[in-house]
Amino acid sequence: MQALVLSDVGHFDLVTLDDPVPGPGEVRIAVTESGICGSELGGFLGTDGLRKPGLVFGHEFVGVVDAYGPDVPMEQHLPLGASVTANPLRSCGVCPICVAGHENVCPQRKLLGGHIHGSNAGLIVVPAKAVHRVDHLPDPSSSVFAEPTACALRAVGRTRISAGGSALVIGAGPIGLLLLEVLRFRGVEQLFFTERVEGRVAAAEASGATRLSDDPEALVRQIKELTRGLGADAVFDAVGSADTRTSATLAARPGGDVCFVGLHSADGMLPLRDLIRREVACTTSFAYRPDEFGQAVELLGRGELVFRGEVVRAGLADGQHWYEQLIKGHPAGKVVLQPSNPGT
Ligand SMILES: [Zn+2]
Ligand SMILES: [Zn+2]
Incomplete structure (x- = not known):
């Protein structure tokens, strides 16, 4: 099979690897689409402490x-050719x-694609129990x-935000856009976001959100003006820089919630005395549980949640180019590599 392998820091090679053989309880999937994740960009640059040369990302x-x-149990046996994600x-x-x-x-x-070979390849092997069939859904391709x-x-579920409330999402990259979608779907009434890249603003506005300043002082002033002087019920930091983490805490109302999601900086300082005196609940959110993954497949496939960012599709051979473009700040909401597309 063809696979995009990190041959060295900042460099992918498209190489031919032996087809992986599924072991006991495993399924082999022919990959049609593999999205590039923001969390992989640090791995490409050798700074995420996880992904090492020799690895297939995705x-x-x-x-x-x-x-x-x-030994795949009968109930996990789908017909060959069934459309799936995992x-x-x-x-x-x-x-x-x-437990x-x-x-x-x-x-x-x-x-x-982090600890073991991922989906930027023609084939991938996964445990049968991790597979979700998608061809019964009106929009099966949305499961990418x-x-x-x-x-x-998961991040929204980690807070106490409820229908009718107010929420701010800092950063409208792929995760920020999807946070806005989930908040809209949950009936949150006042939705706000910040984003520096102009090309991403329209997608966030399509979820019904209002853009606020990304200047920390102006942001806090604006959110208070829009929430009767209080601040947002819940604030989600989808960036994770020192500035955005501080802004997130200052933009939350007394007794409100802050959820840290973005992983940009390893460390940071928070205004803890202010957080204590206003009893702002700070939480973190990382990845998802298996049931949350299943919910995401269903809600996307039925069109209840929509990924509204610009989607670019490219061949595996163009992977190097697109990882570089995303690092340079290309506004694409998601770049999807297609292993069966020869590329340029
Ligand atoms: Zn991801
Ligand atoms: Zn465990």
């Missing part, structure tokens, strides 16, 4: 069932963290966005 994908390994995050399922329902942070978890949508569903 964890957001759709494809068709191609082959089965032995939860790319493998947790052990038996440790105390998994407590925190599979997303299982200490033994492995991410496709299931993984970031699952992240957004």
Whole structure:
């Protein structure tokens, strides 16, 4: 099979690898589309501490069932050629963290395209139990966005935001756009966002959100003016820089919620005395549980949630170009690589 392999920091090569053989309980999927995730850009640059040269990236994908390994239970057997996606995050399922329902942070978890070869390739092997059939859904191709949508569903669920409330999303990249969609779907009435890249603004506005300044002082002033002097019920930081983390805390109302999602900077300082005196609840959100991934597939496939960003489709051979473009700040909401498309 053809695969896009990180041969060195900042460099992919399109190479031919042996076709992977599905083991016991596993399914092989012929990948039709594989989305580039913002979390992979640091890996491409060698700064994420996870992805190493020799790896095939990619964890957001759709494809068709191609082959089965032995011992796949009958109820997990789909017809060959069925359209599917799969939860790319493998947790052990038996440790105390998994048993407590925190599979997303299982200490033994492995991410496709992070710890093990991912979907920027013609074929990928996954456990049969991770597979979700999508061809019964009105829009099966939407499940290429299931993984970031699952992240957004979890993040919103980590806060107390409810219908009729107000929310601010800092950063309208793919995760920010999907946070706005989930908040709209949940009936949040006043939706606000900030975004520096002009080319991403229209997609966020399409979810019914109003753009505010990304200057920290102006942002806090504006959000208070729009919320009777209080601040937003919930603020989501989908960037994760020192500035945006501080802005997120200052834009929340007394007794409100802040959810840190963006991973840009490793460390940061927060105005903790102010947070305590206003009793702002700070939480974090990482990835998703298996049930949240399943919900994302269904809600996207039925059109209840829509990925409204610009989608660029390209061949695997153009992967190097598109990772570079995204690092330079290209406004595309999502770049989707197509392993069967020869590219340029
Ligand atoms: Zn992702
Ligand atoms: Zn576990």
